[in-house]
Amino acid sequence: MLVCPKCRLPLVRHEKTYHCSARHSYDIAKKGYVNLVLGNQKISGDSKEMVDARTLFLSAGYYQVLADKLIELLKEIKPDMLIDAGCGEGYYTRQFHDCGNQIIAFDLSKPALNTAAKLDQDTIYAIASIFDMPIGDASADCVVNIFAPTPVDEINRILKKDGILIKVGPGAKHLHGLKEVLYDEVYDNEEESVELKGLTHIQRVNVTDQIHLMSNDQIKALFMMTPYYWKTSQASAARLNTLTELSTEIDFLIDLYQK
Template sequence: MLVCPKCGKRLVREGQSYRCERGHCYDVARQGYTNLLIRKQKESGDNAGMVKARSSFLEAGYYACLREALKQIIDALSPACIVDAGCGEGYYTSALIGEGRTVYAFDLSKHALMKCARRSNDLHCFAASCFALPLSDHCADLITSLFAPFAQEEFARVLRAGGHVLKVEPGRRHLYELKELLYDRVIENEAEAVRYPSFALEKEWLIEDVIEVRGAEHIEALFQMTPYYYRSPREGARRLRACASLRTTIQFHVELYGRSCG
């Protein structure tokens, strides 16, 4: 399943390390994750502040409808081996755990992986790029790509025949009312299912709810989770931060892909 990122040989857990037959060794950090990035790759992704803000917001239950929907979809698929490509702090990843399952979680942020690994001993967490997964060919029953880059070619390599890829992205009206505070003119998100040569779209779902975000801390955390945090007009950000609570639509486009026969 796991392969050495340097030589491609099988990686085996030995105590607090992973080793391959050629002697390459990767230690499990005391925080519970293992760095499988090779020298030319660098850790990046979310910093400690971003991870803390996102964790605080998600663990308050604002996006619980999505987490529960994903759990139901995945339970119906009954996968034995799941790969979460871009796991972040693990809020959704922890919902993938089930009896008889093995869950591998990959991300570039060590801060996110520390949080993810602490959620459960049943999560196997690694620093690695979703475009260069340290996994053998055709080993995964399910790959999840939740608000993360969609590495089509790598997913096709790793996914077994009959397996699935589950993708989540914001729906058209996701956080629409938040955007109304930030911008004078609001444009809906693009949310059309993408056609990938390696995959065939099997099912789609639209998960939506209306939430009320209470308190400056959670409003700021939600703001930091969006791309608008870095490109909103100063006046719009001021209006948002002046709110004691925010009532807004949340909407998620969920797509289930299988291997293409073409």
């Protein structure tokens, strides 16, 4: 369960507040999430613009194949306590309902958790850095970590013995079609090393598909979700301005690790 970010004692919910026995308390926002970032720490994470772009794109179902595979894997694992580390606006989290007894999701982005908590009353959504999660040692049966930073030591700390990490990142051909529009010369994505300190890699699942985007809004939203949004020149990004259709590969790597 959640612990107090100030003193690490367990947090108990009473109506619209979480509190610990040392009388530190944290109000639940109107939208339903709790802010567990201490006053002197910075809240960053994705902006509202980035969150809205991801919502627009994901809600069209283009990445449902990934969600379906994750649900299948989680149903085999049957975690009692499932943590989503870097949940964004909860597109995947809210589909995990039947996969875990208790689900807690952390992200640093307020706009993301606004959307997530509004659409899903069954999950506990908390603003917190995933590098310092307000949850006890060895308390999670499974951690999912989808297109977000991977704080290996912290994930190791919160996983129970034999607990599972499910990490999702891009495969070599992910968004190849989008890159063909943006760049004259297109290279495959470099795959990260599969090694994670302190965890044993047990399985890799590759999910691929071809998607067809049918509007400029969706193409721009997809672009904004990617790292290319930050590193593409204005002139190259302008190539998307008049585009109304786009076909591209999607290629996800799901890596499973055991503590």
